[in-house]
Amino acid sequence: MRAHRRAGLVVSEVNTRQGAGRNLIDAIVRHRVAATIGFLIIFPWFVPYHTLAINILIWGLFALGFNLLYGYAGLLSFGHAALLGVGSYGCGIVIVHFGWPWYVAIICGILFASAVAAVIGFLAIRTRGIYFSMVTLALAECVYYLFYKWESVTGGENGLRGINVSTINLFGFEINFLDPVNKYYVMLGVVAIALWLFSRILASPFGAVLETIRENDARAAACGYNVANTKLMAFVLSGAFCGVAGALRALHLSTVPVEVMQISTSGDVVMMALLGGFGTFFGPFIGAAVFQLFGDALTLWTTHWQLYLGATFVVFVLFFPRGIWGSILHWLRVAKP
Amino acid sequence: MSDILVAEGVGKKFGGFVALKAVSVRFAQNKLAAIIGPNGAGKSTFFNVISGAFPASSGRVSFEGHDITGLPPHEYARRGIAKSFQITNVFPQLSAHENVRVAAQMQKTRYNLWTPRAAIRELIEEADHLLERVGISAKRHAVARDMAHGEQRCLEIAMALACKPRLLLLDEPTAGMSPEETIKMMDLIVTLAAERTVILVEHKMKLVMGICEQLVVLHHGELLAQGTPDDIRANEEVRRVYLGQGKY
Numbered sequence: 068m069r070a071h072r073r074a075g076l077v078v079s080e081v082n083t084r085q086g087a088g089r090n091l092i093d094a095i096v097r098h099r100v101a102a103t104i105g106f107l108i109i110f111p112w113f114v115p116y117h118t119l120a121i122n123i124l125i126w127g128l129f130a131l132g133f134n135l136l137y138g139y140a141g142l143l144s145f146g147h148a149a150l151l152g153v154g155s156y157g158c159g160i161v162i163v164h165f166g167w168p169w170y171v172a173i174i175c176g177i178l179f180a181s182a183v184a185a186v187i188g189f190l191a192i193r194t195r196g197i198y199f200s201m202v203t204l205a206l207a208e209c210v211y212y213l214f215y216k217w218e219s220v221t222g223g224e225n226g227l228r229g230i231n232v233s234t235i236n237l238f239g240f241e242i243n244f245l246d247p248v249n250k251y252y253v254m255l256g257v258v259a260i261a262l263w264l265f266s267r268i269l270a271s272p273f274g275a276v277l278e279t280i281r282e283n284d285a286r287a288a289a290c291g292y293n294v295a296n297t298k299l300m301a302f303v304l305s306g307a308f309c310g311v312a313g314a315l316r317a318l319h320l321s322t323v324p325v326e327v328m329q330i331s332t333s334g335d336v337v338m339m340a341l342l343g344g345f346g347t348f349f350g351p352f353i354g355a356a357v358f359q360l361f362g363d364a365l366t367l368w369t370t371h372w373q374l375y376l377g378a379t380f381v382v383f384v385l386f387f388p389r390g391i392w393g394s395i396l397h398w399l400r401v402a403k404p
Numbered sequence: 405m406s407d408i409l410v411a412e413g414v415g416k417k418f419g420g421f422v423a424l425k426a427v428s429v430r431f432a433q434n435k436l437a438a439i440i441g442p443n444g445a446g447k448s449t450f451f452n453v454i455s456g457a458f459p460a461s462s463g464r465v466s467f468e469g470h471d472i473t474g475l476p477p478h479e480y481a482r483r484g485i486a487k488s489f490q491i492t493n494v495f496p497q498l499s500a501h502e503n504v505r506v507a508a509q510m511q512k513t514r515y516n517l518w519t520p521r522a523a524i525r526e527l528i529e530e531a532d533h534l535l536e537r538v539g540i541s542a543k544r545h546a547v548a549r550d551m552a553h554g555e556q557r558c559l560e561i562a563m564a565l566a567c568k569p570r571l572l573l574l575d576e577p578t579a580g581m582s583p584e585e586t587i588k589m590m591d592l593i594v595t596l597a598a599e600r601t602v603i604l605v606e607h608k609m610k611l612v613m614g615i616c617e618q619l620v621v622l623h624h625g626e627l628l629a630q631g632t633p634d635d636i637r638a639n640e641e642v643r644r645v646y647l648g649q650g651k652y
Contacts, residue, residue: 267517267518267520268517270520270521270522271516271517271518271519271520271521272509272512272513272514272516272519272521272524273514273515273516273517274517274521275502275505275506275509275521276506276509276514278495278497278498278506279495279498279506282495282496282497282498283493283494283495283496285477285493286489286493286494286495286563288476288477288478288481289477289478289480289481289486289487289489289493290478290481290506290507290510290563290566290567291478291480291481291482291510291511291567292478292510292514293476293478293514294478297514297515300515304517
């Protein structure tokens with residue numbers, strides 16, 4: 068974390084410097100929830116097809132949840148695939164096995180993911196730095212194999228099938244959920260609530276404590292904050308947001324492929340958060356959009372698209388450690404008017 | 405006379421190395437005390453043990469009559485013991501004001517996820533007040549890592565004060581400061597000691613002689629002498645190991 072801090076990898080949005088020429092950015096940062104939702108409302112009309120927009124929306128929310136832990140609390144988890152996956156399974160299982168309504172299923176996804184996050188977090192926060200990352204990775208693999216083997220409930224290697232939500236009833240209106248545009252905007256409603264809650268957490272006194280732990284946990288303890296408890300709470304909250312993303316993904320795909328829990332998912336979310344900018348509010352959505360659009364465009368002419376994505380990742384780590392959105396914020400703030 | 409902090413037979417070993425050998429000291433309430441000694445005397449080790457940075461290998465420390473040996477660091481702050489570190493230790497990417505505000509926040513709320521920070525006016529005002537108290541209110545919006553060294557030291561004191569401590573522990577508060585900054589800092593420490601107990605570690609003996617009411621002299625990890633500055637000046641042993649070097 069110290070090395071990251073020196074490289075300026077972590078950008079704090081709280082300390083906006085005074086000066087001219089940054090009014091637009093300042094306005095976006097100040098009204099970050101409205102700005103992000105506004106962007107997401109018009110976004111699907113600028114991407115090649117609507118299901119891609121849905122993917123980006125879901126991955127963006129997942130990266131946002133991941134970012135709470137790394138960008139704001141400084142804890143690098145390599146086990147977030149488990150949280151996304153459990154969110155998906157939690158939502159899917161109650162629909163497939165109990166026939167519960169979709170909105171209850173989303174809440175179940177959140178609760179499942181938070182509970183698993185509490186267990187992984189409880190064990191992982193005892194360690195620091197690279198050991199923390201390794202413990203989260205190992206525990207996420209355990210969760211993966213558990214769901215892989217638990218065939219009667221999870222469908223095992225075939226994945227959980229039959230999460231069929233074709234129409235949903237919203238305030239008396241029957242909405243065709245199979246239409247990707249409808250699906251996108253219903254999900255955006257859920258994402259909007261999540262964004263609003265996320266922003267409140269960041270602006271709250273607890274959000275301030277998270278920043279102090281990222282900055283200097285020994286000092287945070289000397290101020291009287293219980294570092295272990297705060298980290299655990301951050302992990303659970305991160306799990307809850309990833310759980311929302313997972314639940315939406317189950318509804319979107321109508322199935323939960325067990326591969327979602329594999330290690331590559333954990334890697335992808337780190338990449339998206341980095342591309343967008345660690346510790347920025349809007350960054351995760353930018354990162355998810357770039358990652359998905361890039362992948363989508365490259366697959367058309369090469370099967371080795373991940374090679375190019377990997378190279379892009381290396382370029383960002385070396386030359387733009389603040390990510391796309393983080394760099395834009397930084398340039399506009401430090402640039403002389 | 406009631407003692408606020410009592411160390412009984414406090415020892416500390418690092419592997420085979422004995423840094424501190426059974427030191428027993430009682431610090432009186434609302435006094436300004438200093439722990440002095442030549443380099444390597446065990447001052448910082450003793451300071452770190454009584455401030456909870458690491459546990460003692462033997463002996464016990466009690467604060468206001470309660471045993472605090474081995475408590476986790478955040479418990480020290482909650483019981484009313486605040487400290488500043490020898491190496492400047494702030495939240496580098498936060499503004500000076502936020503550094504102090506978040507330190508003050510602990511007294512009021514820790515796990516509030518809902519109320520916006522900006523809505524808790526009393527914490528904002530308290531941080532303003534403390535920045536003014538230590539003389540850096542002009543740097544309110546400055547990012548901590550961009551501040552001058554002396555200003556960061558003052559910021560640390562403001563953060564420690566934000567914990568509303570009854571005991572303030574300062575580890576070499578003037579380290580690396582210019583002579584002017586040092587004088588200002590010592591003046592500040594004297595005014596702070598009027599309201600609470602202050603214990604500081606210092607190796608510049610001249611600095612503390614004039615202002616402290618109690619001096620504790622350590623040498624080779626052992627308690628060499630303790631008492632008023634006059635007692636210490638008159639102590640043959642201290643003169644031999646410390647003052648006798650001529651440069652003090």
